[in-house]
Amino acid sequence: MMRHIWKLVWNRKRANALIVIEILASFLVLYAVTLVGVYFAHNYRQPLGFSYDRVWLVEIDWQRESIELQPELEEEKEAAMMRQLLTAVKEFPEVESAAAMSVVPYSNSTYSSGFTWKGRQVEFMFNRGTTDTAQVLDMHLTAGRWFTEADAAGSSFRPVVINRRLARELFGTENPLGQVVKEEQDKVERRVIGVLEDFRKDGEFSGLQSYMFEHATLGKSKGGQPNNFVLRVRPGVTAAFEEKLTGKLRSMAPTWGFEVKPIEQMRESTLLWQLIPLTIFGVIVGFLLIMVSLGLLGVLWQNVTQRTKEIGLRRALGATAGEVYAQIVSELLVVSTFGLSLGILAVIQFPLLKVVDFISPTVYFTSLVISLGIVYGLTVLCGLYPGWLATRVQPSEALHYE
């Protein structure tokens, strides 16, 4: 029977071309949105690499416009003041631990870097943190250690902590600890002292990226020093502490600006902004699918009406109502398969040609299966009513239908 249906659909290819195009177009749009959705969901299940619970951010504005005349001298003063401020923050009984870092989680800032490694370009995200940063953010190290005060004593190499992805990228299956990462033009070598599980600064929906941390010392530094404090407050600390903390910091550095906010608040805002485009496209796709469904329903309805005589003939020749019903739905599935095969041929090029290399084959494949399931489900759903109508008509009436 399936061969008969394939033959019938193929011989009616002109009549079925519009349905095929409609199914193909809706599949491609649905696949794009599903891909983003599955990518987000996949990322959501990956380790974040840090904890944002009870972590607050103090963003410091040094008001540098006023010190441009003597930058060297002022940087020394600035570093000293930063150390004093960090000590003062740690002394608050409400604060469990505090540290300074350059790029805080869920902030809009990014710091990317890269170098040529064994003949290929390696790109990664870059950050600096003081000795307590890992403790404050509860960062998970899978090997080695985080920076200690001893690292600040001026060793011959720069200690770095990298994430697992960068470790794999640089050293493959070799143990990354103690390995030297040095660019050809670098005077100081970087040596890996620890491996982080991960550090997905942009939050749960963001993709896995290669990451490298360097030690920040709050001293005169070539690379610039961090202008953010992150602090983990004790359980039960309320928003009132924000004012108390800001007051203290302002009293110590009256010309500087301070903004204090919980990281959780930044997280909510970041995730919202990441989800908005997906939601908008999701709604558009939802409407598109409704339109496609109505279109399909109309086309199939017309198709069944046009074929009333054929349906009557099949009933006269021995088809049961159920067999006619199954044939209508099967034909629709075959037509869908034509459209979806073209769609699969198109979308499979993305993973094959590695057009978007940060999306894994699993995400591509899962999105494909979901999109296929939705389109097949939808077409079957659209075929149910016209199929049922086909079974309602009496064979004798159908044969004389005009």
Add this chain to the structure above:
Amino acid sequence: MIHLSNVEKVYRTDRIETVALSNINVRVEQGEFISIMGPSGSGKSTLLNVIGLLDVPTGGEVTLNGRLITSYGDRSLARVRNEEIGFIFQTFHLINDLSVVDNVEIPLLYRKMSGAERRKRALKALEQVGLSARVHHFPSQLSGGQQQRVAIARAIVGGPRILLADEPTGNLDSQMGDEVMSILKALNSLEQTTVVMVTHDQRQAEKTARIVRLFDGRQVN
């Protein structure tokens, strides 16, 4: 073989009641070739539809080989139509998107049968009607007479004991009509197939063993 007893068919709408058949009593024996005649609207096709289980009578009983068919459900009726009855229509009712041999195979699609067996039987049926050279043609590439022969091949492919023909020569010129009639006659005489034919052509009706005449839904003899 076929026994219609007090068969009645009334079409009812909210306003009108149309009596299509009234008090029809017909008995057709195995191997008979009968024709049903009558003017337009006399109920010929309705009677054929009732005999062919395509329509359900509103009164009376239809018995086929001693089985009371009027009590059968959709699945059982479909099986009887598929295995025991072959239909030939005035307008051929061929599916234009399928080749001749694919059209002939259709009744066998509703049986448990391999594709190879279906094809073998379809080719044999086409050979019987003299269309072996046209198996891969499409209906639109054939003449009216050839199309009707394809329809006859489709009707006989399943080996039915009854052939029901609704004005099989109605759309054909006299020469082609005679060809079709000779095929039906051969099937009747050589294979003992029972043939019930609706016609308004007295010349063709006279070639059959018996004529059942209808007028305004009633049997007149």
